[in-house]
Amino acid sequence: MNAPQTPHTLHFMPSAGFRARAKDVVDNPFLRQSFRGAMDFLMTKRAAQFPDAEELESLRTLGESIRQYNLAKLPDLLEQLEANLVRNGIQVHWAETPDEANEIILGICKHHEAKLMVKGKSMVSEEIELNHAAEAAGIGALESDMGEYIVQLAGEKPSHIIMPAIHKTKQEIAQLFADKVEGVDYTDNVDALIQIGRNVLRQKFLEADIGLSGVNFAVAETGTLCLVENEGNGRMCTTAPPVHIAITGIEKIVEKLEHVPPLLSLLTRSATGQNISTYFNMISSPRKPGEKDGPSEVHLVLLDNGRSQAYADEQLRKTLQCIRCGACMNHCPVYTRIGGHAYGTTYPGPIGKIISPHMLGLEATSGLVTASSLCGACGEVCPVKIPIPELLMRLREEAFSKPHDHPAMVGQGAGYSGLISAVWRGWAFVYRSPALYRLTSWLGSRFRWLMPSRQGAWTSVRVPLKPAPKRLRDMLKERG
Amino acid sequence: MSARDRILGKLKQKMPSTVALAPDVASWYATHRIAESGADKAQRFRHFIELAHAEVYAVSRGGWLQKLYEVLAAKQIGKLLVSPGTPHGQRAASELPALGIACPAYDAPIESWKEAMFHDTPAGFTRARGAIAETGTLILWPDADEPRLMSLVPPVHIVLLDAANIYNTFYEAMQAEGWSNGLPTNALLISGPSKTADIQQTLAYGAHGPKELVVLMIEENLQ
Numbered sequence: 001m002n003a004p005q006t007p008h009t010l011h012f013m014p015s016a017g018f019r020a021r022a023k024d025v026v027d028n029p030f031l032r033q034s035f036r037g038a039m040d041f042l043m044t045k046r047a048a049q050f051p052d053a054e055e056l057e058s059l060r061t062l063g064e065s066i067r068q069y070n071l072a073k074l075p076d077l078l079e080q081l082e083a084n085l086v087r088n089g090i091q092v093h094w095a096e097t098p099d100e101a102n103e104i105i106l107g108i109c110k111h112h113e114a115k116l117m118v119k120g121k122s123m124v125s126e127e128i129e130l131n132h133a134a135e136a137a138g139i140g141a142l143e144s145d146m147g148e149y150i151v152q153l154a155g156e157k158p159s160h161i162i163m164p165a166i167h168k169t170k171q172e173i174a175q176l177f178a179d180k181v182e183g184v185d186y187t188d189n190v191d192a193l194i195q196i197g198r199n200v201l202r203q204k205f206l207e208a209d210i211g212l213s214g215v216n217f218a219v220a221e222t223g224t225l226c227l228v229e230n231e232g233n234g235r236m237c238t239t240a241p242p243v244h245i246a247i248t249g250i251e252k253i254v255e256k257l258e259h260v261p262p263l264l265s266l267l268t269r270s271a272t273g274q275n276i277s278t279y280f281n282m283i284s285s286p287r288k289p290g291e292k293d294g295p296s297e298v299h300l301v302l303l304d305n306g307r308s309q310a311y312a313d314e315q316l317r318k319t320l321q322c323i324r325c326g327a328c329m330n331h332c333p334v335y336t337r338i339g340g341h342a343y344g345t346t347y348p349g350p351i352g353k354i355i356s357p358h359m360l361g362l363e364a365t366s367g368l369v370t371a372s373s374l375c376g377a378c379g380e381v382c383p384v385k386i387p388i389p390e391l392l393m394r395l396r397e398e399a400f401s402k403p404h405d406h407p408a409m410v411g412q413g414a415g416y417s418g419l420i421s422a423v424w425r426g427w428a429f430v431y432r433s434p435a436l437y438r439l440t441s442w443l444g445s446r447f448r449w450l451m452p453s454r455q456g457a458w459t460s461v462r463v464p465l466k467p468a469p470k471r472l473r474d475m476l477k478e479r480g
Numbered sequence: 481m482s483a484r485d486r487i488l489g490k491l492k493q494k495m496p497s498t499v500a501l502a503p504d505v506a507s508w509y510a511t512h513r514i515a516e517s518g519a520d521k522a523q524r525f526r527h528f529i530e531l532a533h534a535e536v537y538a539v540s541r542g543g544w545l546q547k548l549y550e551v552l553a554a555k556q557i558g559k560l561l562v563s564p565g566t567p568h569g570q571r572a573a574s575e576l577p578a579l580g581i582a583c584p585a586y587d588a589p590i591e592s593w594k595e596a597m598f599h600d601t602p603a604g605f606t607r608a609r610g611a612i613a614e615t616g617t618l619i620l621w622p623d624a625d626e627p628r629l630m631s632l633v634p635p636v637h638i639v640l641l642d643a644a645n646i647y648n649t650f651y652e653a654m655q656a657e658g659w660s661n662g663l664p665t666n667a668l669l670i671s672g673p674s675k676t677a678d679i680q681q682t683l684a685y686g687a688h689g690p691k692e693l694v695v696l697m698i699e700e701n702l703q
Contacts, residue, residue, distance in 0.1 A: 041681050042681075058512065059512070062503060062505065062508045065500070065501070066503045068500050069500040069503050072496050072499060072500040073500075074491055075491040078487075078491070094482065094483040094484035095483055096486060100483055144688065146676045146678040146679070146687055147676075150678065163681075164678070165679070166681075168679075168680075169680060170680045170682070173679055190680065190684050191684050193679055193684075194686070194687055195686070197687075198686065201688060202688070203598075205598070205688075206594055206595070206598045221660055222660060222662070224663055230676060230677075230687070231674055231675070231676045231687035231688045231689065232674035232687060232689025233687070233688040235668075235688075235689060236688055236689075239628045239629055239666070240590075240594075240633075250487065256660065257659055257663075258505045258506075259503065260650075261505070261649065261651040261654070262505060262508065264650070265650075275614070275616075276615035276616075278671050278672050278673070278674060278675055279668065279669065279670060279671075281666070281668060282663060282666065282668070283665070284663040284666070285665045287665065288665055290624040291623070291624050291627065291665060292586060292587075292588065292589045293589070293627045293628050294628050294665060294666065302487075304483075304487045308487060308491055308494075311490075311491055311494055312490070313494075314496070
């Protein structure tokens, strides 16, 4: 079997150009309104699920300890998971890079001469740009989560990890369906739109050769893949086609089944404000002899793609605690204003800012780590207590410090500027010496008229900065 | 060296030397979740699954078939997919056809009748292994007799639940039944009909799975 030629990993938007894209969204009142409304809705729903502050806090502490315990044993658990999955009849594959993962998945597709792959919601499949790779290999890859189906029809990418089409109004979706789905007239009735999607996709579940899904938790002790969803498309993708391929990042592992209930509760309550999702689907083997349905082959692809880099550093390892609930973006003042597409990365928002540098390198993402007011909301709502603001500070340090020989990350020092560094060193020098500080502030108040009237980004929306004519020190002296 | 060895090698090199303390899940549930009486659990289960848009009917061990018939008649459903290898499936298949409801049996691998399953099966009837009060959740362990697609593809899913098998929490259910000793091909938690809020946060039912979920709950001898 020849390995399929996959194109070099595509990024749907250049990671540079973040500022320009952010500005476009900020200038668009409709998008602003979409995101503001959606985030308010999700924040309110989450808050209603956690009426008891003590319960929330203790459950978050438990969730954090479960994730940290499992990460501490990660390599051992990966081996245990693999052994138990193989014992159960599930085939396990390992991929260091997105290209390797695509090659594995498309290899399985080709082996089965597959024409159509239906996909349940999987952010890891977005991360590896599987749809592009499948298309290039002549295999149809169809998204079946309603939100993902909508953004795929529109030729876009998800703008939120939980609600992919959150940036679209129902009128836009109505027009999209009328334009792109055969035999459909314009309707902006949401029930009718969902039924249109249902009917199209039912036929595809029936026809598909391959079902692809993500994984929310992989349980090492039992060899079980767990999936969380509301629509039933995840169950369709993992049950109706003859072959099921699951893909996950190497960090999503728990040792024990009993670790699942607390994480599941934190996940659905934090993500969409549901006490539980409609379906929780636990898959432990392919179809057994005598069983009448289910795939006869199940595969799991374990993807690294930079996660082992985060793992190598005690502080950065906390990034991998994430259970992908999206609460950090729902509560982020930056995400709410610029939306998911502006980031240009698969994972937007606060979690995207701290995980993407490991996947793409700091060269491409040094701007992202600065796009935070460090208000702390993301860290406060994180169900597994990832100290996101602290990690952002650390990544800023990594991105903007002078390049050195033992970097913890690819692209360390990518944002380093000798001039800026010299300015800060000068600032620190002046502030360490009382005499120099007094002299500098005196000069500042005397020569305030020398301040330029254009001060870059500051004066684009504000009046120019000018030192006060009298220093605080002088005013206090006058008062005696 | 394979990708597997490279990934495991990188991780093992950086594995923390001190082992983190095992999380105490049991004591969290002991201090944060109450144990309720059977009747209270049944009531709480019903409350939450009804909030999620399921229909729940209290039935007796002898009388559930009558309610099943009434539900089907009210929804004008003339065909019910049943499992021939289960007592409840056999009972439905032996009594419903006389009342005008056809009961095809799921007795052959799906490959031989996939089209009919997707296009001509308006309702499916299964049992639930148990339920969870805290979240209004049904527990299903599909098997050779009651396969996985029965509770997924037909637009109406009707479930027979014995309320004596309701647990307070998911954690309690898996501990009491020793799930970690071995799970079936597929274990499911179902908490309502299929739904989505992917279009402008507007909730719509019947996304890809059943549009309606009906629970016939046997409430007899609850402790």
